[in-house]
Amino acid sequence: PAAQLIRIQDTVERRDTRVKVFGWVHRQRVQGKDMMFVVLRDGTGFLQCVMTDRLCHSFDALTLTLESAIAVYGVIREVPAGKTAPDGHELIVDYWQVVGKAPGGDDSFSNRVSEESDPSLLLQQRHLVLRGDRASSILKVRARVMRAFRDHFDGNGYFEVTPPCMVQTEVEGGSTLFEFDYYGEKAYLTQSSQLYLETCLPSMGAVYTLSESYRAEKSNTRRHLSEYTHCEAEIPFISFNDLLDTIEAMVKGVVKRVWEEPATRAMITQLNPEFKPYTEPFVRMRYEEAIKWLNDQGVKRAEDGLDFEFGDDIPEAPERKMTDAIGKPILLTHFPGPIKAFYMPATKEDPRVTESVDLLMPGVGEVVGGSMRIWDHDQLLAAFQRQGLNPDVYYWYLDQRKYGTCPHGGFGLGIERFIAWITNSRTVRDCCLYPRFVGRCQP
Ligand code: 4AD
Ligand code: MG
Numbered sequence: 001p002a003a004q005l006i007r008i009q010d011t012v013e014r015r016d017t018r019v020k021v022f023g024w025v026h027r028q029r030v031q032g033k034d035m036m037f038v039v040l041r042d043g044t045g046f047l048q049c050v051m052t053d054r055l056c057h058s059f060d061a062l063t064l065t066l067e068s069a070i071a072v073y074g075v076i077r078e079v080p081a082g083k084t085a086p087d088g089h090e091l092i093v094d095y096w097q098v099v100g101k102a103p104g105g106d107d108s109f110s111n112r113v114s115e116e117s118d119p120s121l122l123l124q125q126r127h128l129v130l131r132g133d134r135a136s137s138i139l140k141v142r143a144r145v146m147r148a149f150r151d152h153f154d155g156n157g158y159f160e161v162t163p164p165c166m167v168q169t170e171v172e173g174g175s176t177l178f179e180f181d182y183y184g185e186k187a188y189l190t191q192s193s194q195l196y197l198e199t200c201l202p203s204m205g206a207v208y209t210l211s212e213s214y215r216a217e218k219s220n221t222r223r224h225l226s227e228y229t230h231c232e233a234e235i236p237f238i239s240f241n242d243l244l245d246t247i248e249a250m251v252k253g254v255v256k257r258v259w260e261e262p263a264t265r266a267m268i269t270q271l272n273p274e275f276k277p278y279t280e281p282f283v284r285m286r287y288e289e290a291i292k293w294l295n296d297q298g299v300k301r302a303e304d305g306l307d308f309e310f311g312d313d314i315p316e317a318p319e320r321k322m323t324d325a326i327g328k329p330i331l332l333t334h335f336p337g338p339i340k341a342f343y344m345p346a347t348k349e350d351p352r353v354t355e356s357v358d359l360l361m362p363g364v365g366e367v368v369g370g371s372m373r374i375w376d377h378d379q380l381l382a383a384f385q386r387q388g389l390n391p392d393v394y395y396w397y398l399d400q401r402k403y404g405t406c407p408h409g410g411f412g413l414g415i416e417r418f419i420a421w422i423t424n425s426r427t428v429r430d431c432c433l434y435p436r437f438v439g440r441c442q443p
Contacts, residue, residue: 003073009044009120012087015076021047021091022099024131025068036061036093040072041131048085051093056163060098067109067131069100127443137267138431142419144264145319146210148257149231152250153208154208159232161207163196165189165214168393172341175438176215178226189214189227192412194343195397197234198373201408208233210415218438221316223364223417227436231418240355240372243409244331247359247368248282250413251329255422272424282329286315287353290332294318297325313339315331323360330360342387343380344371357411361421370411377401 004021011019023040032037036050036056049072051061064070074093079085102109113128122129150160168185170177171192178189193209200207205271209429213230235246255277258264268275285293287312295307299318308314314322323330334353339347344354374380380401384391391398416428427437434443 007044008040008042008047011045011047011076011089015078018073018075019091019276020073022046022069022071025064025066025102025179026062026131028066030056036064037138037179038064038070038072040070040091043136046086046299048079048090049096050090051096052391055093057437060096063101063103063104064098065102065108067102067128067342068098068101069355070096072096085398093321100112108216112405123429123435124442124443130433134271135430137271138419138423138425139433140433141258141264141267141271141423142415144258144261145254145419145422146229146415149208149210149250151257152253153233156206157205158208159200160233161197161200161203161204161209163190163193163209163211169195169397170389171195171343172215176217178214178216183216191215192230194234194410194412195394197232198408199400201234201236201400201406202404206233206235213412220438222429223316223366223414223420225416225428225432225437226434228428229415229432230412231415232384232410232412234408236408237408238407240333240409243355243370243372243411244333244357246285247357247370247411248329248331251282251359251368252278258422266421272422275422275424278329282331282359283326284331284333286334287332287336288334290322291316295323311336311338319360320363320365323362323365326364329362332358332360340371342383342389345374345379355409359411359413361417363424364417364421367417367421368407368411368413372407372409375401375405377405384443 005020006014008021008023021040024044025038026041027039034053034056036051038051040047040049057062070212072091072093074091076089078089081257084322089126089168093203103409109128113122113125153160159395166182166187167190168187171194179188190213192213193211195221197207197209210229210231212227214227217224217226252386259277291308291310299321301308301312302315333356334347335356336352337344337354340354340356344356347353347355358366363369374383376400380398381391384394416431419431420428425431
């Protein structure tokens, strides 16, 4: 009988019919002389295939290798009670073909990517590692999370924009800029699309983007990439408190969306059995209280072993220590101006600190950075001067303050750090397709 070509995710509805399925050999097992099991993978799911008698005696069957691409034909049957298979069914194969054979022996898939391989070797083989259970689940969760961000923003009246990545202005400090030659002019890879989002407010209202950002981070850490996916939003006519509420509602809203999809929830649970959506209010803490917390706990500055002082940057390790000890998401606010970006306004009550916020997540630390923006033209000009930035290249950003300025604020969230939090991954390098960091620009 004729067999219709279907994807594995659709096999559930096709029980007891004859189908054709393409896929890659994910696992294989020979049982006795006359039976062979192959778990086929096609990206949409896993399908157990049973080959018996002459189907497992052929040359192709005897030399079948992991990761070979094959076509299988047969009828989908529920597995007998007491046996397990993905989706509770298997394909009883009546005909099959090799489409693209993978090598065996020294060059076999399992020799190229073994669990014991050291991390740098696995990174070199990332294109093959992607086929593994963990890597592919993380990337699928990531796809659903990106969709959830879009759904969240679209459902809340934001417009999506796609700003350029080739720019001539810095946003987050000159030390992490990637510079390149742009037809004879100096240009950079963008560190953040924030400044462009701000220019969209008068025509589009609240806006967001999911774009790549670039940082020349010269140190090797588990949460810094040279290229990462940055989810940024900008909102007009809000207060600093509104901004904090917006960030909290977004994180909860996005998690709720992915958690409500059964397939995504199953993948998250497999990757991170402890994960539960967080419904209580996030902790809100001022920078100054964090400094006190670190000193009370006896956490010392790395440089000189002394107590932290007001004005110190809180580095990655103490930040994580604090977040893990508190064990809840923390909206850390009111950082001193000198350790933050040029565009952050001082508070009225205390000019030493700014209307700024970082969202810290257990296990990862900073996942979101945001603030209100200086919206007065002359104050912004003064900020450029303070930081030694040439205001001329920011003429368009200053115009924003000239033609109908308004109070506004926004934030940026690192998608890889968010995924690392949800999937309990040790490093953001596992949370993107092909990580870019110092010393690695391939595959
Ligand atoms: O805190 P950052 O530097 O803030 C900004 O870029 C603002 N202009 C965003 C805005 O207000 N629109 O970066 C925001 C977030 C961080 O909290 C972190 O999650 C992520 O971007 N991030 C990185 N992720 C991976 N690798 C890096 N090198 C990162 N640098 C920042
Ligand atoms: Mg930051």
